[in-house]
Amino acid sequence: MKKSIKMLKITGNFAENKDIAKKLRIEQIMPALSKGNEVILDFNGISGATQSFIHALISDPIRKLRSVAFSHLVYKNANEDIREIISIVYRYMQESLDGNDDSQTTLKHRKSSKHI
Amino acid sequence: MRNFKGFVEALDLSHPSKLEITTHDKWVTVHPANLVIVAALAIQAGKENTKIIGEVPETGRYLDRMGLYDLTKTSSPFVYHKKEEAGRFVPIKIIKTSRDQSHFITDVIPLLHLSEKNAIVVKYIIGELVRNVLEHSFAKNGAIVAAQYYKKTNRVSIGICDTGIGIWKSMNAYWHPKTDIDAITLALTPGITGTTRKEGGTAENAGAGLFFIKSIAKITRNYFVIYSGKAEYTLLKYKKRIKGMPRLYADPVRDPHSSTNSMPSFQGTVVAVDISLDETPEFNDLLSSIGTVYDKAIRERKQEKYKKPKFI
Numbered sequence: 001m002k003k004s005i006k007m008l009k010i011t012g013n014f015a016e017n018k019d020i021a022k023k024l025r026i027e028q029i030m031p032a033l034s035k036g037n038e039v040i041l042d043f044n045g046i047s048g049a050t051q052s053f054i055h056a057l058i059s060d061p062i063r064k065l066r067s068v069a070f071s072h073l074v075y076k077n078a079n080e081d082i083r084e085i086i087s088i089v090y091r092y093m094q095e096s097l098d099g100n101d102d103s104q105t106t107l108k109h110r111k112s113s114k115h116i
Numbered sequence: 117m118r119n120f121k122g123f124v125e126a127l128d129l130s131h132p133s134k135l136e137i138t139t140h141d142k143w144v145t146v147h148p149a150n151l152v153i154v155a156a157l158a159i160q161a162g163k164e165n166t167k168i169i170g171e172v173p174e175t176g177r178y179l180d181r182m183g184l185y186d187l188t189k190t191s192s193p194f195v196y197h198k199k200e201e202a203g204r205f206v207p208i209k210i211i212k213t214s215r216d217q218s219h220f221i222t223d224v225i226p227l228l229h230l231s232e233k234n235a236i237v238v239k240y241i242i243g244e245l246v247r248n249v250l251e252h253s254f255a256k257n258g259a260i261v262a263a264q265y266y267k268k269t270n271r272v273s274i275g276i277c278d279t280g281i282g283i284w285k286s287m288n289a290y291w292h293p294k295t296d297i298d299a300i301t302l303a304l305t306p307g308i309t310g311t312t313r314k315e316g317g318t319a320e321n322a323g324a325g326l327f328f329i330k331s332i333a334k335i336t337r338n339y340f341v342i343y344s345g346k347a348e349y350t351l352l353k354y355k356k357r358i359k360g361m362p363r364l365y366a367d368p369v370r371d372p373h374s375s376t377n378s379m380p381s382f383q384g385t386v387v388a389v390d391i392s393l394d395e396t397p398e399f400n401d402l403l404s405s406i407g408t409v410y411d412k413a414i415r416e417r418k419q420e421k422y423k424k425p426k427f428i
Contacts, residue, residue, distance in 0.1 A: 014221050014236075016243035018251070018320060019214045025319070048236040048399075050243045051324050060319035080400040081236065088407035089322075092307070095414045096316025 003032040004076075008045040015049035015082075021056035029057070033065055033072055040116070044077035054085045062093045070111040078115060086113045120341050120388060123150050124348060127380045135161040137168045137188065144176040148206075148262035149275030149341065149388030151182055155208045156260045156277040156384065158187040165189075182262060183208040204228050204265035212258035217246045220261070228265045228272060234393050238263070238272055241332065244325040245276045245387050251321075252310060253280025253385060270393045271338070279384035283344040286310040296345030297377040304330055304342070304349070304368040306413040315414055324410060327366075329389060331406045334362050334371065335397065338390040343382060349375045361397070364405060366413030 005028060011020055032039045041057075043049075061069040075086055090113050135157050158166040168190040172179070177194040179185060182205065185192040206227050211217050221239050230238060242261065249259035255278035263274045284299040287310045293299040302308050307315065309323030317323055326342070330351055333340035340351040352372040354362040365371055396402070 012218060012222055014239050014243070016221055016239070016247065017214050017218050018247060022320060047232065048239060050240055050247070051328055052244060052247060052320075052322070055317070055322045055324070056320050059316065059322065063316065063319070080398075081403065084400040084403040084407065088403065088410065091407065091411050092322065092324075092414055093316055095411050095418075096307075096314075 255280030
């Protein structure tokens, strides 16, 4: 199953409200990923986002669900700035998790964000 | 911004329940950061205990346009039609909730009449700084924000202030900094947040916000100032004659800067940022450079924790 979330309706043109990010993460993203569903975050119409917004949105799924998050979280219509921020969060989360007990990612196998 | 230190040194914070504001008698020129400090102190003291005294010159009209007189019991001596206000500035605004913040980003920043490319940078900076206040400062009066576009230098200056717990208290739960300047240094270090000691932060905080903003100021070759408690850190301007993108460092002490731990003790935090729009590269290039340094900082910090072989 696929769950598509149109971000513009929820965040407005510039995604900075972390309360909204947290709500989306807890109420929609984590439950869908936990069921094995693909989650498509559609950034159509969004001009920018802050790093702290993206962190609040996706860092916990990466930390808790690892490979499920890497394979099932997909980003649609993200502009170059938003892609860069998502990529930064992916990199530093994997960097932070590397070497922890259950981490399976290494420098060679670093996962990139999936965009469509 | 060069006068910020002198302005702060001249503050007398010994009577927080009463505020008297004076200006130079010939001219008034003020950075939004100075303005938001005064506004924050005025809000804290209360309108009935705040006044503007002495002779205010004609250029003091700016204080009225920015909304300072509204926070005092002194009537503005300046008469003008509100329509004359068409300028590229954001007057003093108080932001107390994340909804206020979203409204500010959507409806108020357009008052600066910036191109979309430049507006993104300003929205980013204000979005991160205001969120820091709302989340970490415990300031009952919220975040006080003002901004000004200067046509001559094609620059945007931003000031954000709160009268909350300050950076030392915010960092103390997990990091125990000895002094206010140690706390500021920690807060500017990528990957260090006041909410955990874990690498990668918590679900809501990564410890990236201030590092990103300081880096944006450095890349656009401008000032960044943070003042909290008795400490003040100023990132100095990267000289224009040095070609290429300024090099970013994870350790704020490696950046050309000035710092002190002997300012008048301010209960709260002020951040001032100038952004030269002529020097702003594509935002994603800028983010990419910052992200690379951020990763490296985390990697190096982790390596410092690795067990070392014992040699005898």
